[in-house]
Amino acid sequence: MSQQVERYVHLKSLIDVRLAAIIQRDKPETMYTPARYVLEAGGKRIRPVLILLACEAVGGVLEHAVDAGVAVEILHNFTLVHDDIMDNADQRRGRATVHKKWDTNVAILVGDELIGIAYKCLLGTPDGDIREIIDVFTDGMMEVCEGQSYDKEFEGQVRVTEEEYLMMVGKKTGELVKMSAELGAIIGGATPAQRAALISYARHIGRAFQIQDDLLDVVADEKEFGKVIGGDIIEGKKTYLLVKALGLAAGADLEVLLHVAAKGETRPGLVAEVTDIYDRLGVLDTAREQIRRDTDDAIAALAELDETPGREMLVWFAEMLLRRNF
Amino acid sequence: MSQQVERYVHLKSLIDVRLAAIIQRDKPETMYTPARYVLEAGGKRIRPVLILLACEAVGGVLEHAVDAGVAVEILHNFTLVHDDIMDNADQRRGRATVHKKWDTNVAILVGDELIGIAYKCLLGTPDGDIREIIDVFTDGMMEVCEGQSYDKEFEGQVRVTEEEYLMMVGKKTGELVKMSAELGAIIGGATPAQRAALISYARHIGRAFQIQDDLLDVVADEKEFGKVIGGDIIEGKKTYLLVKALGLAAGADLEVLLHVAAKGETRPGLVAEVTDIYDRLGVLDTAREQIRRDTDDAIAALAELDETPGREMLVWFAEMLLRRNF
Numbered sequence: 001m002s003q004q005v006e007r008y009v010h011l012k013s014l015i016d017v018r019l020a021a022i023i024q025r026d027k028p029e030t031m032y033t034p035a036r037y038v039l040e041a042g043g044k045r046i047r048p049v050l051i052l053l054a055c056e057a058v059g060g061v062l063e064h065a066v067d068a069g070v071a072v073e074i075l076h077n078f079t080l081v082h083d084d085i086m087d088n089a090d091q092r093r094g095r096a097t098v099h100k101k102w103d104t105n106v107a108i109l110v111g112d113e114l115i116g117i118a119y120k121c122l123l124g125t126p127d128g129d130i131r132e133i134i135d136v137f138t139d140g141m142m143e144v145c146e147g148q149s150y151d152k153e154f155e156g157q158v159r160v161t162e163e164e165y166l167m168m169v170g171k172k173t174g175e176l177v178k179m180s181a182e183l184g185a186i187i188g189g190a191t192p193a194q195r196a197a198l199i200s201y202a203r204h205i206g207r208a209f210q211i212q213d214d215l216l217d218v219v220a221d222e223k224e225f226g227k228v229i230g231g232d233i234i235e236g237k238k239t240y241l242l243v244k245a246l247g248l249a250a251g252a253d254l255e256v257l258l259h260v261a262a263k264g265e266t267r268p269g270l271v272a273e274v275t276d277i278y279d280r281l282g283v284l285d286t287a288r289e290q291i292r293r294d295t296d297d298a299i300a301a302l303a304e305l306d307e308t309p310g311r312e313m314l315v316w317f318a319e320m321l322l323r324r325n326f
Numbered sequence: 327m328s329q330q331v332e333r334y335v336h337l338k339s340l341i342d343v344r345l346a347a348i349i350q351r352d353k354p355e356t357m358y359t360p361a362r363y364v365l366e367a368g369g370k371r372i373r374p375v376l377i378l379l380a381c382e383a384v385g386g387v388l389e390h391a392v393d394a395g396v397a398v399e400i401l402h403n404f405t406l407v408h409d410d411i412m413d414n415a416d417q418r419r420g421r422a423t424v425h426k427k428w429d430t431n432v433a434i435l436v437g438d439e440l441i442g443i444a445y446k447c448l449l450g451t452p453d454g455d456i457r458e459i460i461d462v463f464t465d466g467m468m469e470v471c472e473g474q475s476y477d478k479e480f481e482g483q484v485r486v487t488e489e490e491y492l493m494m495v496g497k498k499t500g501e502l503v504k505m506s507a508e509l510g511a512i513i514g515g516a517t518p519a520q521r522a523a524l525i526s527y528a529r530h531i532g533r534a535f536q537i538q539d540d541l542l543d544v545v546a547d548e549k550e551f552g553k554v555i556g557g558d559i560i561e562g563k564k565t566y567l568l569v570k571a572l573g574l575a576a577g578a579d580l581e582v583l584l585h586v587a588a589k590g591e592t593r594p595g596l597v598a599e600v601t602d603i604y605d606r607l608g609v610l611d612t613a614r615e616q617i618r619r620d621t622d623d624a625i626a627a628l629a630e631l632d633e634t635p636g637r638e639m640l641v642w643f644a645e646m647l648l649r650r651n652f
Contacts, residue, residue: 028472028475028476028479029479030475030478030479031471031472031475078438082434082435082438085430085431085434086431086434086435104411104430105411105412105478106475106478108408108411108412108434108437109408109412109471109474109475109478111434111438112404112408112437112438112441112467112471113468113471113472113475115438115441115467116464116465116467116468116471117468119445119460119464119467120461120464120465120468123457123460123461123464130456130457130460131449131456134445134449134456134460135446135449138442138445138446138449139442139446141438141441141442141445142439142442142443142446145357145435145438145439145442146354146357146439148435149354149356149357149432149435149439150354152356152431152432152435153354153355153356
């Protein structure tokens with residue numbers, strides 16, 4: 001295991017330990033049993049690790065960013081619980097989603113409660129201006145909700161431009177990544193230039209991460225991915241691949257893609273068919289190139305920071321996200 | 327119009343004006359059109375007016391409590407939007423609920439976004455320790471979610487004790503009323519004794535308010551109430567009336583009440599039948615007495631405060647809630 005992997009695993013475990021202990025209550029049972037189920041489901045903990053790394057990279061005390069890290073991870077989990085209801089998703093991280101295992105009412109309430117738990121956690125942050133920290137956190141939460149709202153609106157539209165797609169994912173996925181870097185910067189006492197650099201870094205890895213996610217939906221291994229392959233195609237999601245492909249396709253290919261985009265009936269073999277179209281149109285490669293470019297730009301933004309082991313970790317982190325297959 | 331009514335209307339308008347201007351964005355449309363719809367629906371604005379009155383009654387600057395008042399009202403509206411989904415309610419304040427007028431996904435997201443808007447508003451508060459203010463606010467929000475969770479659990483139980491009922495409504499309804507008084511006290515710079523007195527006052531009026539709500543479900547005028555009469559009976563809600571009546575009924579009456587409590591099929595005339603049982607068992611009177619007692623206790627708690635016009639307004643406020651028929 002490389003030194004960086006070891007460090008990532010260590011930081012991830014700091015978060016996991018805190019998450020496992022965060023819920024102290026047992027009743028009401030239909031609230032706290034599913035809430036625990038969600039928080040103990042594992043996950044990559046990318047956002048909280050980013051907070052810790054950003055804090056450290058600007059010379060802050062890493063431990064002071066743990067509360068904010070846990071808060072962002074809980075907020076992220078709130079969005080997953082509610083999004084899974086809206087997307088009618090059966091599985092998450094290889095297990096039944098909350099609304100499937102319990103019911104929709106439970107999932108709505110557990111998501112709501114997780115927001116409260118996240119704020120409680122955030123309030124534990126010892127450094128930085130707490131008013132500013134909560135302001136950034138709240139802005140991020142609202143942007144994520146807007147992003148999900150656009151995502152659902154786009155499901156009802158056949159055509160979505162690449163610009164609209166990037167705006168939507170910038171809110172839905174990018175915002176929490178950006179918020180993580182920004183909170184780490186604030187808590188670590190970053191200069192305005194360092195803060196801006198970390199935000200730019202996060203914007204790029206956030207976008208790369210989402211495009212990677214869209215790509216993995218068609219090329220990943222189902223078991224490692226923890227979700228059904230081709231789920232986005234079946235759902236008619238406006239992904240990077242679909243939006244790009246719609247701009248390039250013609251004839252029978254275009255017909256198939258429009259059928260997907262219009263959320264038409266699914267049929268056996270549709271996922272393989274669409275994946276083949278993506279491949280032939282070159283959008284899988286275009287996606288890979290965009291991910292590479294965003295990762296490079298993210299790393300370039302770090303030049304603003306001093307050359308420290310913390311900065312090196314951020315470089316490794318961006319590369320690690322690029323190589324992930326989960 | 328009495329001086330107090332005039333003052334209440336004035337304070338309410340301060341809140342209404344702010345609420346009408348709070349949403350500056352138009353897009354995504356499926357987010358902000360329904361969010362505006364909710365915030366402009368009117369309502370008694372009891373919680374924010376209580377914040378203002380509590381702040382004033384301890385000698386604080388009323389204007390400094392407006393942001394917190396608006397925040398609590400928005401938080402209250404979030405709970406209504408999500409509760410209406412869970413309760414499958416068609417109407418609220420005489421209009422279609424969000425999930426009926428739009429859909430469940432929209433209602434989930436709008437509720438989530440309202441939480442964010444509420445926190446943003448709260449952050450505008452100029453006085454008091456913002457960390458403490460946000461802590462109290464977040465605790466309140468979590469308690470409300472727990473209350474709703476218990477409420478849904480109780481729907482699945484035939485028997486609920488009076489103690490369980492009071493615990494549940496203490497969270498679901500009482501908590502936001504208590505939080506309002508407490509935030510007003512904090513922002514107004516209350517002494518610990520004043521703060522405790524205001525919390526006690528709020529606990530009593532909060533309980534009276536909920537029992538009144540349960541009572542109005544069977545005795546109110548549908549148009550003034552803005553909800554369908556007997557809705558709680560049809561839903562099999564464990565109300566103060568039902569819980570009390572189940573403890574007193576026997577024979578055919580008990581059978582009918584158990585049918586309601588078990589959420590059995592509704593039938594024409596069931597609401598009138600159950601209302602008649604409540605009347606014969608005296609639980610309508612018991613409810614009225616309990617409301618009167620809680621109102622008296624609330625007013626008695628105010629003895630801790632200096633004799634000011636602000637305190638007089640709180641006395642009037644408790645009496646006004648007792649007399650309401652909406």
